[in-house]
Amino acid sequence: MNGRSQEWDRSGDGAPVSAPAIAAERHVTDLRRAFDASFAAPPRDAERSGELVLAIQAGGQGYAIRLSDIDGVHECRKVVPLPEAPPGLLGLTGIRGRLFAVHALGALLGLPTWNEKPRWLLIAGGDEPIAIGVASIEACLEVSPADLVPVDSAKEGEAHVREFVTLAGQARGVLVLESLVARALKRAGERREGAS
Amino acid sequence: MSKSWTVGQQIAAGFLLPLLILIALGAFSYRSTQRLLATSEAVTHAHEELTGLSSFLAALDETETGKRGFVITGREDFLQPYHTGRKGVGIELRQLEELFSDDSDQKDRVKQLRPLVEERMREIDETIEARRTQGFEAAEKIVVEGNGPKVMDKIRRVVAEMKTHEQKLLTERNTDAKQAAAWLSQILIFGTLAAVFIVAGIAVLLTRGLGARIGAAVQHIRSASAELEAAATQQVRGSKGQVSAATEVSTTVRELVTTSRQISESAQRVTQVASETALAARGGNHTVEGAQEAIETVRRQVDQIVAHMLDLGRKSQEIGGILDIVSELSEQTNILAINATIEAVSAGETGRRFGVVAGEIRKLADRVGGSAKEIRRLIEEIRAAANTTVMATEDGAKAVEAGTRRFGEVAQSFRRIVEYVGSTAEASREIELSTKQQTSAMEQVASAIADVAQTARESEAGSSQTLNTASQLSGLSGDLVRLIRREEQAA
Numbered sequence: 001m002n003g004r005s006q007e008w009d010r011s012g013d014g015a016p017v018s019a020p021a022i023a024a025e026r027h028v029t030d031l032r033r034a035f036d037a038s039f040a041a042p043p044r045d046a047e048r049s050g051e052l053v054l055a056i057q058a059g060g061q062g063y064a065i066r067l068s069d070i071d072g073v074h075e076c077r078k079v080v081p082l083p084e085a086p087p088g089l090l091g092l093t094g095i096r097g098r099l100f101a102v103h104a105l106g107a108l109l110g111l112p113t114w115n116e117k118p119r120w121l122l123i124a125g126g127d128e129p130i131a132i133g134v135a136s137i138e139a140c141l142e143v144s145p146a147d148l149v150p151v152d153s154a155k156e157g158e159a160h161v162r163e164f165v166t167l168a169g170q171a172r173g174v175l176v177l178e179s180l181v182a183r184a185l186k187r188a189g190e191r192r193e194g195a196s
Numbered sequence: 197m198s199k200s201w202t203v204g205q206q207i208a209a210g211f212l213l214p215l216l217i218l219i220a221l222g223a224f225s226y227r228s229t230q231r232l233l234a235t236s237e238a239v240t241h242a243h244e245e246l247t248g249l250s251s252f253l254a255a256l257d258e259t260e261t262g263k264r265g266f267v268i269t270g271r272e273d274f275l276q277p278y279h280t281g282r283k284g285v286g287i288e289l290r291q292l293e294e295l296f297s298d299d300s301d302q303k304d305r306v307k308q309l310r311p312l313v314e315e316r317m318r319e320i321d322e323t324i325e326a327r328r329t330q331g332f333e334a335a336e337k338i339v340v341e342g343n344g345p346k347v348m349d350k351i352r353r354v355v356a357e358m359k360t361h362e363q364k365l366l367t368e369r370n371t372d373a374k375q376a377a378a379w380l381s382q383i384l385i386f387g388t389l390a391a392v393f394i395v396a397g398i399a400v401l402l403t404r405g406l407g408a409r410i411g412a413a414v415q416h417i418r419s420a421s422a423e424l425e426a427a428a429t430q431q432v433r434g435s436k437g438q439v440s441a442a443t444e445v446s447t448t449v450r451e452l453v454t455t456s457r458q459i460s461e462s463a464q465r466v467t468q469v470a471s472e473t474a475l476a477a478r479g480g481n482h483t484v485e486g487a488q489e490a491i492e493t494v495r496r497q498v499d500q501i502v503a504h505m506l507d508l509g510r511k512s513q514e515i516g517g518i519l520d521i522v523s524e525l526s527e528q529t530n531i532l533a534i535n536a537t538i539e540a541v542s543a544g545e546t547g548r549r550f551g552v553v554a555g556e557i558r559k560l561a562d563r564v565g566g567s568a569k570e571i572r573r574l575i576e577e578i579r580a581a582a583n584t585t586v587m588a589t590e591d592g593a594k595a596v597e598a599g600t601r602r603f604g605e606v607a608q609s610f611r612r613i614v615e616y617v618g619s620t621a622e623a624s625r626e627i628e629l630s631t632k633q634q635t636s637a638m639e640q641v642a643s644a645i646a647d648v649a650q651t652a653r654e655s656e657a658g659s660s661q662t663l664n665t666a667s668q669l670s671g672l673s674g675d676l677v678r679l680i681r682r683e684e685q686a687a
Contacts, residue, residue: 073534
């Protein structure tokens with residue numbers, strides 16, 4: 001690695017190096033050093049006290065979801081639409097041999113701009129799991145419990161948000177997937193009843 | 197007479213009519229004269245015939261006279277008239293035959309006379325012979341008993357008829373002669389008068405016409421001689437001016453010869469400078485060609501730079517494609533790490549250490565994703581810089597192309613300059629040679645101008661002579677005009 005770095009440091013035939021080249025070289029050096037350090041650092045304490053949350057985008061807005069509330073994250077490849085499906089129920093998809101109903105998160109949250117193609121599917125629901133489609137997963141971050149601020153869910157549309165978290169200077173609502181899954185199941189049930 | 201006729205034609209026409217009249221008059225006169233002469237000859241012929249007849253009768257009477265004398269006297273000498281008359285009768289009879297050969301009636305009468313004459317001459321001869329041989333009585337008997345008087349009467353009658361006939365012819369011929377003479381006189385008188393009048397009229401016409409025309413011509417000659425005099429005066433003046441101008445031109449040409457020599461020397465110097473300039477221009481041309489090759493090399497290198505930059509852009513794009521795969525892989529890794537974390541959480545206490553590893557993997561994937569984004573940004577910057585460089589290089593290539601083209605034009609211009617300088621050197625050499633030839637020619641011109649001056653002086657003398665001649669001609673034309681006018685007044 002160091003030899004490559006030295007080769008990288010040489011600037012051709014000795015001509016002066018420009019400022020952007022110096023910044024890029026420094027960035028690469030920092031990246032390599034962090035990468036090497038990750039292997040050299042001792043294992044961290046398993047007794048961590050933080051909470052892992054996913055920063056996501058749905059309906060054009062940012063939200064956070066506790067990683068402990070979901071059963072898996074998968075790439076949304078092919079969704080087969082259902083006839084006479086209620087709004088928000090995008091269809092069925094197969095993941096590792098199982099069928100999941102795909103619900104748009106924006107539709108479950110009642111957002112007006114939910115009709116977007118999901119990139120990722122969040123599996124949730126326990127024994128009766130469903131796939132919740134989100135537009136993007138921005139990051140998976142570890143937050144301390146102190147950063148999770150409880151809120152009153154008095155407002156309509158924010159019934160699935162119990163607490164807020166600030167990620168990268170932006171306050172996001174932490175979604176409660178249980179109620180969202182219940183709402184999805186309820187809508188699907190209403191459809192089944194309507195169909196029968 | 198027509199005005200278009202020449203003077204000679206007019207004079208010829210004026211003489212032609214009198215000549216025709218004279219010819220006709222002469223012809224008539226000749227014919228009348230011939231006729232008069234023929235008539236005169238006929239009259240003379242008639243007189244000769246009458247005379248012949250008289251002589252014939254006289255000769256015949258003379259034979260009778262001789263016979264009678266001999267018969268009476270018996271003497272031979274009295275027979276002399278007989279012999280003369282007998283000879284004369286024969287001669288006269290032959291002459292009568294010749295004279296009356298052109299008149300058939302008279303010719304017949306002459307033929308009638310011959311036997312009568314022979315009979316008469318035989319009776320006379322018999323009488324004379326009888327007297328001579330037998331005596332008077334025998335002769336008397338023959339005379340008394342003979343038919344001599346009857347024959348003689350017949351002869352006389354025939355001769356009288358012939359005379360009557362001849363008298364009649366003579367009268368007719370005299371009448372013809374008088375008429376011919378009268379005709380001739382009348383023709384001569386009237387023809388001469390007519391010719392006189394016609395010639396007088398033609399003379400008047402000719403005098404008037406020719407006088408007018410010759411007067412006009414003389415007037416023209418007078419005015420022309422006056423103009424000629426004026427022109428000769430101007431010519432004399434011009435000749436004087438020509439002499440002075442020729443002298444000035446000679447002086448100027450001498451100065452020109454001097455100037456031409458100076459020009460020749462200057463042209464020689466110009467030729468030398470032009471040769472040196474041509475040498476320098478050829479050196480400059482070599483330099484320009486070297487510079488053109490260098491610019492061509494720069495153009496090729498710029499093309500290579502453009503190709504390399506385009507290759508760099510393509511490679512950057514390929515890197516971007518690979519980086520997409522890296523980003524996708526890091527994202528997938530991140531998702532896998534998230535799932536691993538979820539699984540670790542689900543595993544409870546036993547999955548905690550696995551969860552830590554999964555967290556590390558996720559962080560590493562995040563860093564890889566972030567680095568991929570950074571690399572993408574850098575690649576985008578590289579691509580933008582490459583595009584900018586390509587565009588700038590293409591602009592530079594275009595500029596180099598334009599510069600190459602311009603430099604080609606410059607080289608072309610320089611070659612033309614070299615050619616022009618060469619042409620200029622050649623032209624200056626030609627000028628030098630021409631100037632030398634011009635100097636020689638100018639010297640010849642100076643000599644010729646001197647000759648011209650001499651000729652101008654001679655021309656001046658000739659012009660003076662011409663002026664004198666023109667003055668004399670003017671005076672002569674004035675005399676002619678006065679002469680013509682006097683003739684007109686006289687006419």
